[in-house]
Amino acid sequence: MIVAEQKPFEEIAKMVEIFDKVLILGCNECVTVCLSGGEKEVGVLATSLRLYRKQGDRPITTVEETLVRQCEWEYLDEIEKLVEDVDCIISMACGVGVQFVAERFPDKWVIPALDTKCAGGAVEHGLWEERCGMCGECILHKTGGVCPVARCSKRILNGPCGGSQNGKCEVKDVDCIWDQIYKRMMALGRMDQLMEIELEKDWSKARDGGPRKMSREEVMIGE
Amino acid sequence: MSENKSRLQTLFEQGEFVVTGEIGPPKSASGAGIREHAKHLSGYCDATNLTDNQTAIVRLSSIASGVHVLQAGGEPIVQMTCRDRNRIAIQSDLLGAYSLGIKNLLCLSGDHQSFGNHPTSANVFDVDSLQLIRMVKRMRDEKVFACGEEIKKDEPRFFIGAVANPFADPFEVRVYRMEKKINAGAQFFQTQIIFDLERFDRFMELARERGLHERSYIMAGVMPVKSAKVAGYMKKFVSGMAVPDDMIERLKKAEDQQAEAVEICVEQIKYLKNVKGVKGVHIMAVGWEEIVPTIVEKAGLLPRPQVPGLAQVAG
Amino acid sequence: MSEFQPKIVAFCCYYCAYSAADLAGSMRLQYPPTIRMIEQPCSGRIDIQLILQAFEDGADGVYVAGCLEGDCHFLKGNYRAKRRVAEAKKILDDVGIGGERVEMYNLSGSMGPRFAEVAHEMHDRIKGLGPSPLNKRATKKEVMTGDCS
Numbered sequence: 001m002i003v004a005e006q007k008p009f010e011e012i013a014k015m016v017e018i019f020d021k022v023l024i025l026g027c028n029e030c031v032t033v034c035l036s037g038g039e040k041e042v043g044v045l046a047t048s049l050r051l052y053r054k055q056g057d058r059p060i061t062t063v064e065e066t067l068v069r070q071c072e073w074e075y076l077d078e079i080e081k082l083v084e085d086v087d088c089i090i091s092m093a094c095g096v097g098v099q100f101v102a103e104r105f106p107d108k109w110v111i112p113a114l115d116t117k118c119a120g121g122a123v124e125h126g127l128w129e130e131r132c133g134m135c136g137e138c139i140l141h142k143t144g145g146v147c148p149v150a151r152c153s154k155r156i157l158n159g160p161c162g163g164s165q166n167g168k169c170e171v172k173d174v175d176c177i178w179d180q181i182y183k184r185m186m187a188l189g190r191m192d193q194l195m196e197i198e199l200e201k202d203w204s205k206a207r208d209g210g211p212r213k214m215s216r217e218e219v220m221i222g223e
Numbered sequence: 224m225s226e227n228k229s230r231l232q233t234l235f236e237q238g239e240f241v242v243t244g245e246i247g248p249p250k251s252a253s254g255a256g257i258r259e260h261a262k263h264l265s266g267y268c269d270a271t272n273l274t275d276n277q278t279a280i281v282r283l284s285s286i287a288s289g290v291h292v293l294q295a296g297g298e299p300i301v302q303m304t305c306r307d308r309n310r311i312a313i314q315s316d317l318l319g320a321y322s323l324g325i326k327n328l329l330c331l332s333g334d335h336q337s338f339g340n341h342p343t344s345a346n347v348f349d350v351d352s353l354q355l356i357r358m359v360k361r362m363r364d365e366k367v368f369a370c371g372e373e374i375k376k377d378e379p380r381f382f383i384g385a386v387a388n389p390f391a392d393p394f395e396v397r398v399y400r401m402e403k404k405i406n407a408g409a410q411f412f413q414t415q416i417i418f419d420l421e422r423f424d425r426f427m428e429l430a431r432e433r434g435l436h437e438r439s440y441i442m443a444g445v446m447p448v449k450s451a452k453v454a455g456y457m458k459k460f461v462s463g464m465a466v467p468d469d470m471i472e473r474l475k476k477a478e479d480q481q482a483e484a485v486e487i488c489v490e491q492i493k494y495l496k497n498v499k500g501v502k503g504v505h506i507m508a509v510g511w512e513e514i515v516p517t518i519v520e521k522a523g524l525l526p527r528p529q530v531p532g533l534a535q536v537a538g
Numbered sequence: 539m540s541e542f543q544p545k546i547v548a549f550c551c552y553y554c555a556y557s558a559a560d561l562a563g564s565m566r567l568q569y570p571p572t573i574r575m576i577e578q579p580c581s582g583r584i585d586i587q588l589i590l591q592a593f594e595d596g597a598d599g600v601y602v603a604g605c606l607e608g609d610c611h612f613l614k615g616n617y618r619a620k621r622r623v624a625e626a627k628k629i630l631d632d633v634g635i636g637g638e639r640v641e642m643y644n645l646s647g648s649m650g651p652r653f654a655e656v657a658h659e660m661h662d663r664i665k666g667l668g669p670s671p672l673n674k675r676a677t678k679k680e681v682m683t684g685d686c687s
Contacts, residue, residue, distance in 0.1 A: 009632035040587065044629070047590040052633040054594075055671045203345035204337060 001030035001121060002094040003128045004037060004114040013052055015111045019087040025101065026066030027093035034128055037092030037114050039066040045113060070097030076104040083108060136205030136212065144184035151177035157198040229326035230298045230530050231270040232382040235411065235440045239528045240496060241503030243300060243442060244268035244515050248283035254291035260512045261295035267519040269527055270298040270327060276307065279339025286320045293324050300384060301325050304333025309349035310369050317359065321379035329384040330355040353407050359383050360408025385409035389426035390419065390465040398429040411440040413505040419465040420494055427500050436500025443495040446507045447488040447514055451475040485518055492522040544572045544598040544664040551581040553611040554647045555603030561650030569657035582615020589626040593635055598673060599664035601641045609646060616644060635670055
């Protein structure tokens with residue numbers, strides 16, 4: 001899932017200071033699962049903003065709504081009426097959701113409430129970790145199912161580097177993923193594979209090549 | 224501080240109409256060609272750009288090329304892009320370049336690597352051209368690195384250049400961005416190659432409206448286009464460049480296309496020289512460097528001015 | 539300011555604090571009338587929104603009273619409550635209400651005197667802090683509307 005984290009309240013409050021009626025829009029997908037932009041978080045942010053603004057001379061009215069997902073037009077269509085009536089929309093979705101909202105409602109000012117962090121998962125309650133670097137060409141079959149692109153601080157493809165000690169990366173609080181890859185490959189009897197030099201990666205398939213697209217002719221609607 | 228000023232800056236300040244050229248470093252480990260070109264441009268160009276892996280093709284480094292130009296008695300303008308280095312490498316290279324005597328720096332974003340010979344490489348773009356300009360200015364004027372840490376002594380004191388493309392879209396934004404670059408610290412500009420004089424006029428009009436011609440030295444970019452074929456190719460494949468059809472036609476019809484190319488370029492320079500706010504011309508004749516003296520001469524830009532206290536130097 | 543009588547909402551776990559309040563009553567222990575108790579099936583029922591809501595609806599202070607650590611009837615509800623109260627403190631600081639207006643307490647059903655003590659402690663704290671910034675703007679006579687349960 002996409003892992004996102006709420007921006008500091010102060011920043012959000014600053015972004016909405018000139019607005020009197022805002023729609024706080026949650027998303028029921030990834031950000032609900034990572035507890036940053038679901039229905040509950042919408043409620044907390046809305047209440048926080050009201051509490052904050054009530055202390056000044058400019059109270060704020062909040063409208064709360066949470067969509068099935070913000071990254072699909074049909075769900076955004078549902079809130080057309082709600083949107084008409086507000087000064088701005090605070091999207092509590094990932095960056096994708098925020099942009100879909102902005103594109104769907106070009107006349108409205110849209111504010112992101114979250115910082116989108118990574119593609120990852122919850123390794124335990126309340127702890128999410130990055131797992132995928134979205135490089136556009138998966139190499140997990142070469143590294144025992146452990147991704148060095150996302151999880152090595154230097155995204156080294158022939159690791160570990162000299163900074164690895166006791167399973168730890170030279171970068172603070174990071175596990176050396178190549179330590180794990182090595183141990184896993186050993187355990188699986190695939191050391192010979194790890195001895196092969198992994199050549200330069202084709203970064204044109206990653207973000208470096210420019211914004212990416214994917215299309216599937218057979219699911220397109222039309223003639 | 225005047226002893227620190229580059230020849231280029233001094234000429235601008237003297238009010239001279241400045242002529243700069245451009246050398247594309249080779250795809251090899253020899254500087255001989257660069258030195259030769261530099262000597263060739265001597266007395267015709269006041270300074271010479273050294274491109275930084277232009278169109279993302281690996282070439283001899285722009286800083287090393289600049290040193291070759293210096294060794295040949297020329298005045299280099301080293302280009303620095305944001306594509307291949309992060310802020311650590313950029314600042315390090317800037318210290319190195321200045322330590323080797325390079326005083327003019329042109330800051331650009333850089334062509335995307337997909338255009339070059341290593342399209343699968345990663346890109347950096349840690350800082351963008353605006354941030355780069357500001358970084359170089361702060362290193363010079365505030366004596367600090369990008370992180371804010373003090374440069375204890377011998378800060379690099381570059382004359383800071385930037386580029387502007389009057390032919391990219393949206394049109395008005397080009398002027399705003401130019402202004403933003405000036406606000407960030409750009410002192411001189413070299414524009415993208417100009418073929419569409421009318422559009423350039425409109426661009427300069429907007430620039431003048433905002434007083435940009437008084438806040439920076441704007442150099443108009445020109446290029447002698449060797450043949451109709453090259454012109455056609457450029458129109459098709461080079462992004463952000465407006466190649467007018469009538470120019471292609473004119474080249475096509477000419478008996479001697481190269482002579483016609485020179486003629487067109489000279490006409491353009493003569494025109495641009497009279498556009499208010501244009502302080503110089505930047506002749507990009509990469510791959511056809513030997514034609515530059517002819518163009519400069521025919522355009523009536525000789526002799527090149529002297530800088531008191533500085534030896535006569537080449538481009 | 540001497541007349542300020544705070545409105546304090548106490549979210550009390552049925553298995554401990556709520557019983558402790560009963561016991562305090564049987565023992566005829568006095569505790570301030572400023573405390574409004576709300577029975578909860580477990581302190582783990584509390585969530586941040588509930589705490590914020592209490593303040594929005596007029597509370598000057600809020601506390602959550604759960605079982606002694608390790609003694610939660612539902613095993614870990616009170617630990618969860620503790621973390622949520624800590625987060626609510628941060629949010630209340632952020633929004634300018636003040637995190638010190640919310641607290642977590644742990645006690646058992648047999649601790650009647652402790653219940654009264656906690657009530658006094660919270661009453662004194664909030665009295666010292668004065669009305670919540672929201673109530674400072676309101677007239678003194680205005681009473682809390684509705685209940686927060």
